Amino acid sequence: MSYALPPAGLPSQSDELTGTSIFTESYAFMPAGVMRDIVTSFIPNWTNSRAWIIARPLSGFAETFSQYIMEVGAGGGSDCPEDNPDAEAVLFVVEGQLELRNSMGTHVLNEGGYAYLPAGEGWTLHNRSDKKATFHWVRKRYEAAKGIPAPEAFVTSDAENTPIAMPDTNGAWATTRFVEPTDLRHDMHFNIVTFQPGGLIPFEETHVMEHGLYVIEGTAEYLLNRDWVSVGPGDFMWLRAFCPQACRATGDGPFRYLLYKDVNRHAKLPW
Numbered sequence: 314m315s316y317a318l319p320p321a322g323l324p325s326q327s328d329e330l331t332g333t334s335i336f337t338e339s340y341a342f343m344p345a346g347v348m349r350d351i352v353t354s355f356i357p358n359w360t361n362s363r364a365w366i367i368a369r370p371l372s373g374f375a376e377t378f379s380q381y382i383m384e385v386g387a388g389g390g391s392d393c394p395e396d397n398p399d400a401e402a403v404l405f406v407v408e409g410q411l412e413l414r415n416s417m418g419t420h421v422l423n424e425g426g427y428a429y430l431p432a433g434e435g436w437t438l439h440n441r442s443d444k445k446a447t448f449h450w451v452r453k454r455y456e457a458a459k460g461i462p463a464p465e466a467f468v469t470s471d472a473e474n475t476p477i478a479m480p481d482t483n484g485a486w487a488t489t490r491f492v493e494p495t496d497l498r499h500d501m502h503f504n505i506v507t508f509q510p511g512g513l514i515p516f517e518e519t520h521v522m523e524h525g526l527y528v529i530e531g532t533a534e535y536l537l538n539r540d541w542v543s544v545g546p547g548d549f550m551w552l553r554a555f556c557p558q559a560c561r562a563t564g565d566g567p568f569r570y571l572l573y574k575d576v577n578r579h580a581k582l583p584w
């Protein structure tokens with residue numbers, strides 16, 4: 314499996330790459346080309362690390378998550394990665410190797426490695442190798458549901474999970490699910506969606522769930538509200554609740570993306 318990475322570095326003075334990013338009331342499109350050194354953030358209590366913060370709540374409780382692409386240099390990491398006890402996390406490694414320690418012990422996460430860490434879980438993350446490592450870090454304030462226990466931590470990987478084909482698509486559209494859709498302990502999913510060449514979302518999905526979509530491989534035309542946008546490796550899309558979306562996979566190989574989605578809870582009321 315291959316996973317796209319931010320190009321980093323500095324943009325060249327001889328290549329003008331303007332006109333590619335989009336920010337609207339219903340979605341944002343951040344092409345890989347904008348993820349350069351000068352737009353990174355440093356996160357408290359992390360050493361030799363930096364983040365591209367590609368999603369965060371903007372307007373009170375209308376948005377549900379933040380997503381970072383975290384780059385951890387050799388020997389870097391954190392003994393105190395999260396300072397919000399209400400924040401649950403998913404980590405997904407796209408480059409290198411990281412050592413995770415939590416209540417279940419010590420785990421080595423390689424490329425494609427996936428960890429779910431519930432709110433309040435103590436964990437540490439370190440790059441013990443001599444090469445940089447990169448991972449996606451999704452953070453969400455966990456919403457407890459009456460009578461339902463909180464989920465437990467788990468570690469798995471892309472390779473250990475078989476994509477489930479959507480019915481009647483002949484495998485052209487499949488989803489790697491790291492949590493069962495009927496497991497109501499979970500209030501978010503972070504899955505991998507795979508389309509084979511020519512595969513489609515053939516209608517305008519329009520739903521209450523918010524999305525983050527990070528393209529890890531391949532190309533497509535993606536409908537974001539009223540706009541068909543050409544997308545490829547390393548591009549990120551943030552879709553607010555109810556933003557219409559559809560997809561046509563282009564190119565000769567699979568089109569794959571990481572998909573965040575808030576799930577399994579009542580719609581919030583304003584009182």
Ligand SMILES: NC(=O)N[C@H](N)C(=O)O
Binds near residue numbers: 518522524558572
């Ligand atoms: N844009 C998407 O991939 N949406 C998914 N079908 C989903 O909402 O689960």
